[in-house]
Amino acid sequence: MTSTLTHADVAKLLAEPSPILRAELAGKLALEIENPELNAGEAALAQDIVRLMAKDVEASVRQALASNLRNARNLPHDVAVKLANDIESVALPIIQHSQVLTDADLISIVKSGASSKQEIVAGRVGVSESVSEALVVSGGEKAVARLMENPTAQITESSMNKAVDRFADNDMVKEKIVQRPALPPAITERLVTMVAENMRDYLVAHHQVSPDIATDIVLQSRERTLVGLTGKSSVEELEKLIVQMHSNGRLTPSIVIRALCMGDVAFFEMAIAVMANVPVVNARILIHDAGQLGLKSLYEKAGMPKELMSAIRLAIEVVHETEMTGEDHDREKYRAKVIERVLTRGDELGDDNVEYLLDKLGGAEKLSA
DSSP, X not given: OOOOOOHHHHHHHHHOOOHHHHHHHHHHHHHHHTOTTOOHHHHHHHHHHHHHHHTOSOHHHHXXXXXXXXXXXXXXXXXXXXXXXXXXXXXXXXXHHOSSSOHHHHHHHHHTTOHHHHHHHHTSTTOOHHHHHHHHHHOOHHHHHHHHTOTTOOXXXXXXXXXXXXXXXXXXXXHHHHTSSOOOHHXXXXXXXXXXXXHHHHHHHHSOOOHHHHHHHHHHHHHHHHTTTTTTOOHHHHHHHXXXXXXXXXXXXXXXXXXXXXXXXXXXXXXXXXXXXXXXXXHHHHHTOSSSHHHHHHHHHTTOOGGGXXXXXXXXXXXXXXXXXXXXXXXXXXXXXXXXXXXXXHHHHOHHHHHHHHHHHTOGGGXXX
């Protein structure tokens, strides 16, 4: 099978005054350019005609060409770029579908500033990390929101952070980030903090709650949300999260103690290591040392409250006695044990510390939950 595009067709394409006929021939040309049985001369002729049609003064002809060639693997690169930079009705099918366009082409389109084109780039299948970065830096809010809801887009944690920075006040973008299939813990922590701060402002402004009480409510809510966030995180992700919290003054003794009481031992170990500025391997050895000196020294170096040292020892005792199998209810069982221990050894902890710990654990009334 050879070319079905005749010399008469070529003559019509070059001379035919009717844009309707030229548009019809664009469909035939799309089939032609993908024909695997064309010889070199025929393929070159087909591509030359594509180049001519891409310059057609009639938008309808260029639209037909772009629509029919949007999936063509043999579309000349220069033609794909020309069509992608044409008016929207011509460009969008090519931008959305053409695999001939390179990442460099797509980044150039994003930087051109045309919002409709940015949104189409953001919705492409398999958007690369470099194109995602360009969208986060240069794209409008609708384009970035569409990127975030694209499950096939590859987005680095650095780009996520830039998106959160740039669109901190944009609920649409933040909602789409939250809804992504997977989020690095450090990004989740930033978003949780933003929501918590908004909650505090609302409580003060609309419910006649004092700033101190509102802050306490918000901190409690944020801690409950964040504890357990890192259950399936890698060591690197956990360290990044905790360093971020520490650098921003959000790694409080309160959340560190809550994490341990709720069974998030990895969080506790890493947090104490970061606060004490010692390697986490060393911190683990000191925390779980059978003697009394190691944990005490590390705890004090981390700047944790001295009055809760006994409570920390108690919680670590429960850690050593509780086998974590990875099942869904591991932490609930651990929490129940800690509550029981707090209640039965309240004398050595003191009433204030018992009340504090039960608050971190959600209250003894939830023991059977």
